[in-house]
Amino acid sequence: MMLPVYLGLLDGAEAALAASFRRIAEGHGDEPDVFHICHTLAKQCDAHRERFVSVIERYGRGEDDAPDRLHAEEITETRSGAVGLLRDLQDLYVLTKMVDATWVVVKQAALGLRDEELLVIVDECERQTNLQGEWIMTRIKQAAPQALLVAR
Amino acid sequence: MVDRIANIWGNRTPFEREGLWPVRVDQKLADGLTDADVDRWVQSACVLCSNGCGCDIAVKDGRMVGVRGRAADIVNHGRLGPKGLFASWQGVDNRDRLTRPLIRVDGELVETDWDTAMTRIVERSRALLDERGPLTHGFYTSGQLFLEEYYALGIVGKAGVGTPHMDGNTRLCTATAAAAMKESFGSDGQPGSYVDIDECDAIFLFGHNMAETQTVLWMRVLDRIAGPDRPLVVCVDPRETEVARHADVHLAVRPGTNLALMNGLVRELFEHGWIDEEYVREHTLGVDELKATVEQWTPEAVAEVCGIDPNDVRRAARIFGTSERVLSTVLQGFYQSHQATASACQVNNLHLLTGKLGRRGAGILQMNGQPTAQNTRECGADGDLPGFRNWENQDHVAELARLWKVHVDQIPHWAPPTHAMQIFRYAEQGSIELLWISATNPAVSMPQSPRIRRILAKEELFVVVQDLYLTETARLADVVLPAAGWGEKQGTYTNVNRTVHLSDKAIEPPGEARSDLDIFLDYARRMDFRNDEGQPLIDWSGPEDGFRAWQECSRGRPCDYTGLSYERLRGGSGIPWPCNDEHPDGTVRLYRDGQFPTEPDYCESYGHDLLTGASVPPQEYRAMRPDGRAFLKAAEHVPPHEEPSDDYPxxxxxxxxxxxxxxxxxxxxxxxxxxxxxxxxxxxxxxxxxxxxxxxxxxxxxxxxxxxxxxxxxxxxxxxxxxxxxxxxxxxxxxxxxxxxxxxxxxxxxxxxxxxxxxxxxxxxxxxxxxxxxxxxxxxxxxxxxxxxxxDADAVAPTRGVDAEVLELVGAAEPPRVATKEEHG
The missing domain is CATH 2.40.40.20 (Barwin-like endoglucanases)
Known part of the structure; x- marks a missing residue:
């Protein structure tokens, strides 16, 4: 069964997303909304991983040797300035979509397994991950015209 | 005569539930003057809080010399508060007033003429628009101007300049009221009425020190409390306010814990079955999610976080759940805290869950902080589109474009309007290079003032300030424009419970001061803003024409003014909108039928996630099929971001x-x-x-x-x-x-x-x-x-008035009745 591999992938992706939210928060601390909301969302990712502990206990956490282009790359550096913020947010957006898609994959497996406990976790976490993406996109839309047209 | 400094609320005129609040006419004239000295009385409404008390200005020899409440006005039944009695006229008729424009020359502000000052603004504005475009311009206005002025500013900013960077200081005072109503009901629009005070069995004041912020509204509450069947009072406030002293339950929560309390109160309603199941089923969406969100907030959990007695949580919830008619009011204790919108929405939820909305004594007043804040919101001067239109709805933007005869893309609608804090951030970063500030003093009123002063002082930022006085902010401006004040110009404005008042011009402004309307229109003329037909963008020049133009803009929207006119507003009482063919006498309460403006084609907003502010995508909103049902929105409580520490305990x-x-x-x-x-x-x-x-x-x-x-x-x-x-x-x-x-x-x-x-x-x-x-x-x-x-009351001499004697005439007239047939039989 390959599900444990995907559980590991998801757990690692949530960890990378949490770290990335924190990195972006610190890198753009002069934008108070970005700073605070990114920290709030990082905690959400932490909470997702905590809820996941019991799932990993039941199914195990697998690794596989196949070439893997799917692992989530943590954001470790931030850019500066208005355009820098825009690009960092876009990186973050891509990462949330990666996590979101992984939740969807795990959900499909949970449906096949009829694992009600896992389904409850997946539904709630996937909804939050989706909202994280919505927030980033909302902020990108706000920042884009100013950053691309008039920022100094 | 009553010393209205020592006795803020004046003499009591008790009345019973469903009775009419007696008239008490409050009057203050300048020292030594009597009624016989007054040349004429000019109709207006007070602008020194958001209550909107109808008043008459006393004029003698071309100067304002006093004020009295209008007995016929449904808002105040003749009363005025200390601010209105003493400052409305003395705060304007004053030798400190700015009387000539100022421009900065070699670092100093020096007097000049209007043409020079306006030319300086227009040259800078034109150059920036040509070189770098409209996103270089920001407009930061007020909750103090008149409706016609905001509407003019809204057109100038959106269709003339074409910038999304417009907001008012209403962002600091009333933005959450608007946001909470949009989230819950689909649109801005106050559900309740002040008349609900006369008719309620219980009143909840959430972070609202009404006794000090709206003294006349508090008089109405005090007169019910002094009556034979007083309403129960519940107060949420960390201070022992006058409201708290009259409260049956005082929930003195720690700052930063409002949402924990609210989640707990909502939970109690579920626990005890105080839910109107039918109302919830027919008229709301989201009850299951709401119930899940509040599940953990037992009275003990609330008590722990908020620092209060769990039994007080139970008692407060019981009063809400078991009183037939409950009125809630909400203000800055909620609005200026973190999780503001989520907390204010939970107040809406209490009413939606129990069906205590849109009927006598059962309502919500999401308060405003300023007298004309409602108009800032309605007219688009705060960035929202005029008439509570939805910037994400292409048809709404197209309606405005047709009305203003401009191309739809001239009106910025690609993203949410830029809020005040972000406008200042862009100015800090240098991408906004012209900031036009009208009737507000951000150098003192915005958070973290050292930073705000630093931004306003930036060499590269061109700052225009129009004001009555040389404020701290004006001292940092490049151009200062002397504005006419209250009593020196004509216009209308709308209070917390949607009541529209006309304020006539009583006297001439001092020196060369001009009305804010004239200043905005002068800028538009000088910039030669034109519509697609080549005509001037704004084809009206006076307040009454402006009001008519606004009426057209409001037609068919929740804030429909089409049934009003200056003539109708003159002589009697203010009238609450919507006022149109369907509601010719105005409207006391919204949502009497449980139908809310949430239809996707009509709503002002598709809503947000309350935790993050993420926009709900339009297609998701449509998929929920709200169809006139209200939203029961909720968020989990999270602690505030700055909590006491060892260094700052x-x-x-x-x-x-x-x-x-x-x-x-x-x-x-x-x-x-x-x-x-x-x-x-x-x-x-x-x-x-x-x-x-x-x-x-x-x-x-x-x-x-x-x-x-x-x-x-x-x-x-x-x-x-x-x-x-x-x-x-x-x-x-x-x-x-x-x-x-x-x-x-x-x-x-x-x-x-x-x-x-x-x-x-x-x-x-x-x-x-x-x-x-x-x-x-x-x-x-x-x-x-x-x-x-x-x-320790003995440690300090009591506050007493100096020349603060005020005439109070009780029972001078029959109490006015609210304007429609739906009340008082």
Missing amino acids: LRYTTGRTAYHFHTRTKTGRARQLNAAAPSAWLEMSTADAERLGIREGDVVSVRSPRGEIVVPARVGNVIEGTVFAPFHYGYWERDAVGPGEEPTAANELTLTEWDPVSKQPVFKIAAVRVQRVRDGNGPAPAPTTTASRPA
């Missing part, structure tokens, strides 16, 4: 006193009010004062990570662990922009953060440390008549 919160408004530009110039609360102070509890070795009147230093104030301490009645500072006290009396050695402005300490949905700044939560500096000169200058009264 106390919670810091800010607010108003009854005697002042804003940065005292008007109230500080009325000697009665100035004497009652002449300078700044800090309130702290007896326990904290003892621990820190601080006695009444000692001068203390209050420090946060952002700055310091040095003020006398009032040992008072705020909860232990929290201190309070009034936000009125800047530096204009010293002819200074900033504090020098004696910082007093409460916002030296506040933080730059805002609610993720309403974008309202967080003024109520910060962490500070307090240290004794030196002995004071006697007690702190804080009033003893308000929430700032001393813990």
Whole structure:
């Protein structure tokens, strides 16, 4: 069964997303909304991983040797300035979509397994991950015209 | 005669539930004058709080010499509060007024003529538009101008300049009221009416020190309390306010914990079955998610986080659940905290869950902080589209484009309008290069004032300020335009419960001062803004024409003004919108039929996630099929971002006193009010004062990570662990922009953060440390008549008035009845 591999992938992706939210928060601390909301969302990712502990206990956490282009790359550096913020947010957006898609994959497996406990976790976490993406996109839309047209 | 400094609320006129609030006409004239001396009385409404009291201005020899309440007005039944009685006229008719335009020459502001000043603005504006485009322009306005002025500004900014960077200081006072109503009901629009005070069985005041912020509305409550069947009163406030003293339950929560309390109150409704199942089924969406969100908030959990008794949570919820008619009011304690919109939405939820909405005595007043804030919101001067149109709805934008005869893409609608804090951020970063500030004083009123002063002082930022006085902000401007004030111009404005008033011109403005409307129209003319037909963008020139233009813009929208006119508003009472063919006498309460403006094609907003502010995508909103049902929205409570620490062990919160408004530009110039609360102070509890070795009147230093104030301490009645500072006290009396050695402005300490949905700044939560500096000169200058009264009443001489005698005529006329047939049979 390959599900444990995907559980590991998801757990690692949530960890990378949490770290990335924190990195972006610190890198753009002069934008108070970005700073605070990114920290709030990082905690959400932490909470997702905590809820996941019991799932990993039941199914195990697998690794596989196949070439893997799917692992989530943590954001470790931030850019500066208005355009820098825009690009960092876009990186973050891509990462949330990666996590979101992984939740969807795990959900499909949970449906096949009829694992009600896992389904409850997946539904709630996937909804939050989706909202994280919505927030980033909302902020990108706000920042884009100013950053691309008039920022100094 | 009554000393209305010593006795803020005047004499009682008790009345019973469903009775009519008796008339009491309050009148104040300049020293030595009597009625016989008054040449004429000119109709208006007070602009010194959001209540909107109808009044008449006394005029003698071309000057304003006093004021009296209008007996016929449904808002105040003749009464006025101390601010209106003393400052409405003295705060305008004053020798400090700006009378000529000023421009900056070699670093100094010097007098000039209008043509020179306007030319300087227009040249800069034109150059920026040509070189870098409209996103270089920001407009920051007020909750103090008139409807016609906001509408003109809205057209100039959106269709003329074409910038999304428009907001008002309403962002600081009332943004959450609007946001909470959009989230719950689909659109802005106050559900309730002041008449609900007359008819309720219980009144809940959520973070609302009504006794000081809307003194006349509080008189109405006091008169019910003094009557034979008083309503139960529940107060949520960390200070022992006058409201708290009359409360049956006082929930003195720690700042930053409102949402925990609200989630707990909502949970109690579910636990005890105080839910109107049918109403919830027919008229709401989201009950299951709401129930799940509040599940963990037992009274004990609430008590732990909020620092209150769990039984008080139960008692408050029981009063809500078991009283037939409940009125809730909400203000800055909720709006200026973190999670503001989520907390205010939970108030809406209490009413939606119990069906206590849209009927006699059962309603919601999401309050405003300022007299014309409602119009800032309606007319698009705060960035929202005029007429509560939805910027994400292409048809709504197209309607405006047709109305203004411009191409639809001229009107910025690609993203949410830029909120005030973001406008200042863009100015800080240098991408906004022209900032036009009208009738507000951000150098004192915005959070973290050292930062705001730094931004306004930036060499590269061209700042235009139009105001009555040379405020701290005006001193930082490149061009200062002298504006006409209240009584010196004509126009309309709308109060908290949608009541529209006409204010006629009583006297000429001083010197060369011009109305804000004339200034905006002059700018539009000089910029030669034209519509697609080549005609001037704004084809009207006076307030009454402007009102007619606005009526067309409001047609068919929730704030429909089409049934009103200057003529109808003259002579009697203000009239609450919507007023149209369907509601020819206006509308007392919205949502009587449980139908809410949530239809996707009609709503003002598709809503947001309350935790993050993420927009709900339009297609998702449609998929929910709201179809006239209200949303039961919720969010989990999260702690505030700045909590007490070893370095900064106390919670810091800010607010108003009854005697002042804003940065005292008007109230500080009325000697009665100035004497009652002449300078700044800090309130702290007896326990904290003892621990820190601080006695009444000692001068203390209050420090946060952002700055310091040095003020006398009032040992008072705020909860232990929290201190309070009034936000009125800047530096204009010293002819200074900033504090020098004696910082007093409460916002030296506040933080730059805002609610993720309403974008309202967080003024109520910060962490500070307090240290004794030196002995004071006697007690702190804080009033003893308000929430700032001393813990030891004998330690401080009571606040008394100076020339503050006011005539109160009780029963001068039959009480007015609200304007429609739906009330009083």
